[in-house]
Amino acid sequence: MRTKTNLPSALYIHIPFCESICDYCDFTKLQYFHSFAVKYLVALKKELIERVTNKELRTIYIGGGTPTSLDDLQFEALLKMVEPYSKHVEEYTVEANPESLSLSKIKLLKKYGVNRVSIGVESTNDQILKSINRKHTFSDVKNVVKNLRDNGINNINLDLIIGLPNVSFKMLEEDIRNILSLKPNHISCYSLTVHEHTVFYINKISEPDEEFAYQAYKVINELLEKNGYSHYEVSNWAISGQESKHNLVYWNNERYYGVGLGASGYIDNIRYKNSTNFNEYVSFKNEIEEEIVTLKDEKDYELMLKLRTKFGLNLVEYKNKFGVDLYKSHTQVIDDYVTKGYLIHKEDYLIPTFEGMMILDKIYLDLQ
Ligand code: SF4
Structure with a gap:
């Protein structure tokens, strides 16, 4: 019989709203409306207080959706809600889209101790961005990175997607060079997956085949390693010592709290997933799926993740x-x-x- 493990020291919080919906997206998300977000933050606070019993957290990650799609008052209410848990954190990350990470939000991030920002860049080619219904340009990304640094937030991750339609290897190399010009601490490159119910699926856009993905990762890896980034996880590169502490919790098969619509967590020997139904969640009827992790399962996870x-x-x-x-x-x-x-x-x-x-x-x- 296994003894109970220590309480998790990592917390993931999901904010499901987005300003607009990207054509490939399969995350738990919905269009932002002010009134929806008001209800959501009430339910989120309730879950946070009930679920997160350890206030000595090491890492917090607020992801989405797009946390920065909230208006300033809601954004501050969110950060205030998390404040009691963030006193001792080493790494506090918020995901952001370039178009909604305003100067006022950056100042709030700083005020509440957020020390890492992960920006969804996806492509540095404005035409490609437009074609997948992203609302920012690469120039927005440059401005946001500058504003973050000017305001003392220096730990920055930039995300890219590999295998978007009409992106050649030459364009991919250009993406990487553009990203490198911004000198981020961390770079994530995820290969496109096409899920049912997305615009990409309906339009019969295909995923990159294995050979394309392999060659793309090879090109990226060579360029990034040449520039001092270490390939520390399948899709992630970082300057040594700047690896994501929060994501390493997942890959080290450690426990973590997950709070919010569709969020997953791992406490004691239970992996759970919250309801993805917005109306249920905001009516405090969060139907949680649970998986009891046996010793054999844990052994498999350990091998797979590490x-x-x-x-x-x-x-x-x-x-x-x-x-x-x-x-x-x-x-x-x-x-x-x-x-x-x-x-x-x-x-x-x-x-x-x-x-x-x-x-x-x-x-x-x-x-x-
Ligand atoms: S911003 Fe992110 S979460 Fe929102 S629709 Fe686009 S990919 Fe999905």
């Missing part, structure tokens, strides 16, 4: 936790992956290389 990062899987810790000597039970498989350059077996660690990160599903299956 092999995503350059910090790798500690084989001794794994053995102490689950009673399995992974190297002993899979010597041939591991040695093969090492010989072929997909894994590094160094001291007690199993670490994926760039090539390994590109075929993680296969490695994971072979290590079952």
Whole structure:
């Protein structure tokens, strides 16, 4: 029987509103209306107070949707609501879209101790941005980055999407050079996925095939590594020491609170997901889905998640936790992956290389 784990020290808060809906988006989101947001913040506060019993948090991440789609008063109410939990945080991130991260909101971020901002750039080509229904230009991104720095918020992540329609490798390289010109601390590049019920799906836009995605990641990785960024997770690069502390909680298979519409969390041995139905959520009828995580599930999560990062899987810790000597039970498989350059077996660690990160599903299956 497992003993209860410590309380989570990471908190994710979901703000589902957006100023407009992007053609590819499958996140839990809805169009911003002032009255909707008023109701939402009431329900969110209730859940926050009931759910988050640990006020000694290390990381907070407010994501969405678009948190900055709230008006200034609502945005401040949100940050005020989170204030009792943010006293000891090391990393406090808010996601933002360039068009709605006004100077007044930046000043509020600073006032309430937010020290990291993640900006949805997606492309640096204004025509491409327009074609996917994004409302900003690359010039907006430059202004926002400058305003953040001028106001003392220096830890900045910029997000890009790989495989958008009509984006050639040449344009992708240009995107990366444009992003590099802004010298962010952290860069995320996610490969486009096309989900049902999105405009992309209806318009029969296809996802990039595996070969395109692999070549794109290769180009990006070479350019970023040349410029001092380390590929520390499948889709994430950072200047050394600037990796996302909050996201590492997920990849380290640690516990976290998730609060808000459709948010997921992991407390004790339960992974849960809140209702994605807005009316239910704001009427305090949050139907929560729960998955009880058995020891076997936790072992699988540990393997799957820790092999995503350059910090790798500690084989001794794994053995102490689950009673399995992974190297002993899979010597041939591991040695093969090492010989072929997909894994590094160094001291007690199993670490994926760039090539390994590109075929993680296969490695994971072979290590079952
Ligand atoms: S801004 Fe983000 S969350 Fe909102 S619709 Fe676009 S991709 Fe989705």
